[in-house]
Amino acid sequence: MPADHPPLPRGTFRIGRIAGSPVLVSGSWFLIAGLIAVLMAPRVDQVQPGLGGLKYVVGVAFAIALYLAVLLHEASHALVARRFGFTVHSITLHFLGGATSIEGEARRPRQEFWIAVVGPITSIAVGAGALALWFGTPDGLLRLVVEGLAGANLMIGVLNLVPGLPLDGGRVLKAGVWAITGRVHTGTAVAAWTGRGIAVAVGVWALWSSRHGAVVNPLILLVIALFLWSGASQALAVAGVTRQFSDIVATDLARRALTVPDDLPLAEAMRRAREADAGSIVTTTADGSPVGVVDETAARAVPADRAPWIAVSTVARTLEPGLTLPVGISGTELLDTVRSTPASEYVLLEADGRVYGVLSAADLIRAVRR
Ligand SMILES: [Zn+2]
Known part of the structure; x- marks a missing residue:
């Protein structure tokens, strides 16, 4: 399925994109738009009598304007999250407001703070802008709508700051x-x-x-x-x-790794690994920087009489980005990283680029099951 057309959650439909994310509207939104139209009708009658059925249209127009303001609130969350490097799946408008679906969790308090606080700030700014407009708008239906927008946005902004x-x-x-x-x-x-x-x-x-x-x-x-x-x-x-x-810490699960030049014969690499009691083999270039990790299954599949004649690099997987992990990685960050680049082995690297050890996916799965 193409990445930009993921299945829509039940009862929602797509109305477009904002800040690079699809905007979905839940069917329950129509309920609230109808409710707003009915609740607003008496006020509309007061301000402009004799509109008949048209008085409900004003309420629907107000509901649309209100939810555009909610959309701005959600888009501000999405934009800040994206600036911190998070993937934003969608923005959904529903009867109690909106929700922005962001992948992963903030890694630092600062990120959590800014992603959250920008929403209420946006609503309060929109509310203050509407309030300023209200002073310059002559009496009539437009003023009624602007008044509603000012009040609603200020309320959304302030209520969303309630600390729970x-x-x-x-x-x-x-x-x-x-x-x-x-x-x-x-x-x-x-x-x-x-x-x-x-x-x-x-x-x-x-x-x-x-x-x-x-x-x-x-x-x-x-x-x-x-x-x-x-x-x-x-x-x-x-x-x-x-x-x-x-509790899942990569270094706890890591196997001791032996580093060998990548042109070493496989049989010799395996002999050295047994001797060093290493659970894994990492191949390096001539200058010692890691380039690959030996796939255990592939290495064992090589017949014993062939092993002295092929280079260890032929059964090693090249260390593309995602196959090396920083040595301190743990918890959900570890699981998210592994999920985004599935492999059977990952190399844990120290800050200076030295190999700490190898994390096998099988060991990780066992730890998660526990
Ligand atoms: Zn919000």
Whole structure:
């Protein structure tokens, strides 16, 4: 399947691309557009009486403008993520706003902070811009729409800064705790539990307003509470899985490697490896820099009487990018790297380019299963 046409998630369709990423709209969006049109109709009637059925068109136009602003918010997340080198799969607009699907996790608190904080900043800037426009717009339907956009964007910006996952503010909090403690899992746990606390508070607010007249519809509050709770719980679950993987350290699994010149006969290379009790053979150029790693299966397939006559390089896989790993790699970063370049062996290199050892995919799979 071509890379730029991945299967669409159920119930969504594609409306175009922004910042290099496909933009998907979930069917639930039409529900919210209809709801906005109905809720706005009385105000439209007040501002411009006698429009008849056309008054709903104003609401739909406002819903479209509002979601274009949400799209700007999501596109800002996508752009910053891309600047840090992440792949952005898609931006989806749904009834509670939008979501940007980014591959992988931030590697540093600074990345997490900027990817998250740029969204609310964008919404607040759009809201402030609409507010400035509002002052110069004469009374009428246009002013009503501009007013709605100013209010909605300022609200989206400020509410998203509430410091609990899955909100952007939760990711800002996560980045802060991560920066202070040096542990990403602590950051996620703190921000996710804060998110759950906020969800409970919103839920209590929903119950309270259902009994004592409501400023905000209790049903909407309940939906928001459930959305926050499930998002925070999901973040906790993901953090639990990544924490398990963080125990997987490449150097723990590495086999001792013997380095040999790549023109050495295979039989001699294998004899030296047995003697040195090395689990793997890395071939080097004349100046000693690693160029290949011997494929165990291929080496064993060579008949014993042929082994003295062929160079070890014939059963070695060339070390293309992705087949060498920095010696300190671990956890999900290790798994992501290995997944992007599947091979049976990887060479672990020290910072100065020396060979530390060889990581076999089979050993890694065994460690993951454990
Ligand atoms: Zn956001």
